[in-house]
Amino acid sequence: MKHKNNILNRPGKKPILWDAFYESTNTQKPLVIFCHGYKGFKDWGAWDLVAEAFSKAGFLFVKFNFSHNGGTIEQSIDFPDLEAFAQNSYSKELEDLDNLITFLLSAKNPFYAEIDPLNLTLIGHSRGGGIAIIKASEDDRITKVITWAAVCDFGKRTATSGELEQWQKDGVKYVLNGRTKQQMPHYFQFYEDFKANENRLNIENATKNLHIPQLIIHAKEDPSVSYSEAEHLHFWNSDSILFPIEKSDHVFGASHPWHETHLPMPLQDVVQKSIEFINQ
Structure with missing residues (x-):
């Protein structure tokens, strides 16, 4: 069963x-929510x-667009x-994720009967990984991340000092x-929101406060986000x-668009390890 482009309307937002995505059965399935990156x-x-x-593999898998990711x-x-896109912020993404979780675990969700509400895993890629960790650290509805x-650090990605002055x-x-050759805008409000919520947006503190199982997958040769960031999370x-993951990249061998009918081998390994971890 594949139900694409469902719309969660929110008053004023x-x-x-x-x-x-799920296979229809008479049993409730673990819910997996996937958060995309920057x-x-x-x-x-x-x-x-x-x-x-x-x-x-027996899960109900949900993926979504953050509301201010630039899509419509x-x-x-x-x-x-x-x-x-220019109006986005980490706080908005956390609010999006919270609103989606609340909806999916409610009777308003048309697929609610298919879900085990006590078995919820968040998966986050790249920046979405930081969002997933923070959300998992503060929301007891989440059972694995x-x-x-x-x-591993939103702060160092927000602005350098010289750039900050010009940005302001x-x-x-x-x-x-x-890929698209677009000039992607970021309003200064992004930095202001980060500073206003800096304690909450500290991935290190969130990781230290996790009390649920955590799996960290990272390619050793990732050119976009260093493998050392995975080591920090693990520490x-x-x-x-x-x-x-050996000999792979930031997206585990995939690309956009992807015309193959099967996953690249590194991403197959990522998916298989993730499924095993959730089933443990």
Whole structure:
């Protein structure tokens, strides 16, 4: 069963677009929610194949677009709404995730009968990994957390001192998207929100406060987020499991678009290890 582009409407807020993948049975299934990363979206590359693999393994797998990721309800792939992208923040992403969890665990969810509400795993890729860890540390509805190529520090990614002064002066800075060639805007409010919520957005503290099983998966040769960040996460939670992926990259061999009918081998390993971890 593949239900794509469901809409979670929220009064006064941008809607959230989400997908559900599962195999219909008479039993409740563990719920897995996948959080995409920076400049990411739910339909990127091989994420549909990932969702299918989890559904075949007996899970109800949900992936979604953060409300300010730059996509729209009508065009969920890539970034037609750069104004929304500019207005994004870590706090908005945490609120999105909270709203989605609350909806999925309620009778308003059309697939609620398929879900075991006491078995909820968050998976986060890259920046989404940091979001997943923070959310897992503060929400007792979450029973396990898995990160794929996650960042370990939001602070060092927010701005350097010289850049910060120029950013504040201009009110906006731009980051080139190498694939789409778009200049992606970030309003200075992103930094202001981070500073206002700096304690909550501290991934180190969140990791140390985890009281649920944690799996950390990272490619040793990741060119985008250093493997050392996975080692930091593992050091901060000695009960966590660190699973290195040899000879791969930040997206475990996948790309966008992905036209193959199977996952690249590194991503197969990531999915298989994640499924085993949830089933333990």
